Amino acid sequence: MMTRTSDAPAGGVQHIQVGSERDGQRIDNALGTLLKGVPRSLIYRLLRTGQVRVNGKRAKPDTRLNAGDELRLPPLRQSAPTQAAAPDAGQIERLRAAVVHHDKHFLVLDKPAGIASHGGSGISHGAIELLRAAFPGDSIE
The missing domain is CATH 3.10.290.10 (RNA-binding S4 domain)
Known part of the structure; x- marks a missing residue:
């Protein structure tokens, strides 16, 4: 290193x-x-x-x-990383209710309209991040 x-x-x-x-x-x-x-x-x-x-x-x-x-x-001025806003509890519950099946191998989701699959381009979090917040102990990949 x-x-x-x-x-x-x-x-x-x-x-x-x-x-x-x-x-x-x-x-x-x-x-x-x-x-x-x-x-x-x-x-x-x-x-x-x-x-x-x-x-x-x-x-x-x-x-x-x-x-x-x-x-x-040379001297570099680095901006501090910004913290993304935490997902809304209502969105987390809405996505949790849309889970059709969940076990240790896979998760089946009927993703509601209006929720992005992935965050980015002005969207702070998507379905993946919401699922990680809804199931904190699980490895959602």
């Missing part, structure tokens, strides 16, 4: 030493893993403008890392 070699203040320049498990990995993929929550478009912009350096030299997205390389990352 990549280990930090400097304790920069929040928002400061970071110096990171590459571990052996990242040996041969492309820098764009390594940064995508390391900088969780940072959009790939920002990672590519940082690489394109020369703000990310490997051993003091500008890195391109296809640069391969070697164990022991030192990465220099």
